[in-house]
Amino acid sequence: MSIKKRVPIAEQDPKVRATNFEEVCQGYTEDEAVEEASRCLNCKKPMCITKCPVAIDIPGFIQHVKKREFVEAVKVIDKYSTLPAVCGRVCPQETQCESKCILGIKGDAVAIGKLERFVGDYSREHNVDLSETKPKKGIKVAVIGSGPSGLTCAGELAKDGYDVTIFEALHEAGGVLIYGIPEFRLPKETVVKHEVENVVKLGVKIETNVIIGRTVTINQLMEEEDFKAIFIGSGAGLPMFMGIPGENLNGVFSANEFLTRNNLMKAFKEGYKTPIRVGKKVAVVGGGNVAMDAVRTSVRLGSEGHIVYRRSESELPARAEEVHHAKEEGVIMDLLVNPLEILGDAAGNVIGMKCIRMELGEPDASGRRRPVELKGTEFTMDVDTVIMSLGTSPNPLIPLTTEGLDINKKKCIIAEDGTGLTSIDNVYAGGDAVSGAATVILAMEAGKKAAKAINEMLSK
């Protein structure tokens, strides 16, 4: 029996989408979703689930989609995840659930991610009520940060009947889903806001503009405001720079700044007052998903976008889909190239970037082949904007202002595997604040496990 091909999904034409911020992938219609779902073999031992960090009953929800029982499908996923429309869009399914799909051995794996997205979108578009919780316990729990780990932890605890308040430092809830991932991959007004609202409907309160460690400390929350447990999901928001000459010239930005101006502050939209500066030729240094987001954003703002990455294409940490989309949109990949210095004019504006070509040597500690400079291959790239996308590290503010909260060398909060318990009783942590920059779904897993541990601890 030959395996049917995966049902193709509608995408905006690359030439058109490179000029707008509308979503690239347009999702399955009901018929397409049903057809794709019917490819699932409903394995007795579903391997896909083993690779899902939150262990969603994948065949379970797909069987409901196959039978057009969409509301039932929504309810299956909701048992495991409060952010299906987000995860369906940004999870690296190709290395997780879909990588274990039996169909993938001889053909296309079932499009689990696209089906999850369909179910998440269906839930929103049809206002499926997911606000059911256990009876209220009247016990207060504080969650710090409203990104994926915080939202998940808060949602789970609210379902268990806790009185949960999320404290968010920025003016809008969603964390990296709001300030980091661009509109064309993850629409804010529809998708993110709705999934945040779902958490609010469970009874979770969100206090924006509260910086834990500055506005109020963890000790104050416990001693003065009667919170019985705390979950820290403050993410990894601090940008790294290369430390090369010229990095403080005008026209050099961290990817965080560039994306925050565009996504959180909506600089791309008419009427919004936050300025953004992007020149005629932009070099984004780095090869992760954030680098792809930054370069694709710069293309949409009207510039020629380059990715400058010191290894080759097969080492790019970004998802294959993002690299593919970037290329389709005209992004130029300058691979095996490493910046040495950013050059400026007399007024301090960027006028070029001195680089050197690289080759791959022996594998390093990460298992990837180490890039080595090729002597005498220095050249100057003609660019007027440089965006550094080299990764981020956790913000030290909470550890600095919380006595007894232990961190490791990488400034990550030390938390127990499986529960997220930190060095302080009743204080838990998870997501990028513990792991360093990782994925949305791993942060959700940590939030979920911590919620379970908090519930067990407070039920004693």
Place this chain on the structure above:
Amino acid sequence: MYKIVEKRALAPQIFLMDIEAPRVAKSAKAGQFVIIKMDEKGERIPLTISDFDVKRGTVTIVVQTIGCSTKEMENYEVGDSFLDFVGPLGQASELMSESIEELKNKKIMFIAGGLGTAPVYPQVKWLNEQGVKADVIIGAKAKEYVIMEEEMKSVAGTVYPCTDDGSYGYKGLVTNKLKELVQNEGKKYDLVIAIGPMIMMKFVCKLTEELGITTIVSMNPIMVDGTGMCGGCRLTVDGETKFACVDGPEFDGHKVDFAEAMRRQTMYKSQEVSKTEGIKPGCGLVGGTK
């Protein structure tokens, strides 16, 4: 929402506001700043805290209308509210980490340039509460631009107003006044804290370096989030890159690269003048509001 409970003009284009933000008022310290976003489409505007009242739950800011965002802010009246108000951000004034005994043995001079008088006030007030009287030079273009002189007098040792045009107090620059006090009047200072326009702080530092007086400055670069996330506020201090929002805003003035800092303040300036290709025109420079 954060309600404006008091507003008054202090000088042409300079106004004061008390804003209800109980959480911020409770934790604010001299030297720190807040960020205000007026409405949905607004910028995040950093402003140094000028005073705070824990009982009333209010924080005081003083604003100069220099860009279109601050001009828009001037249209807000008592009873209106800002959508977002967050803080306190940055480190408290370094004075607070010193022992009172040490401070009592120090002769401290504050140099306040224009709007910089506002953030100087809570520091002088705090010192006064600890029993330390600091002197203050207030510099302004002309008499009508000298702000908060009476409040300052009530908490300071001697207040020396200076105006560029000589319409009030000493005629000339704050640096000339300091030089005169030290060189002609035999005053001795162990510490200078200068807050005002970047150019003033730069020249104060140049002078105090010659005079051998340790000098602290408060930097006001362009920033977005104010929590260390964007790195837009980075500056070079003693050859190292620092983020003003989390490492500062106060730094050792003799180690700050002012040329770079002043250049970085012009990052979006071309956008205000002309709609340069590929650049979204900005509304107004924030920063410069200290």
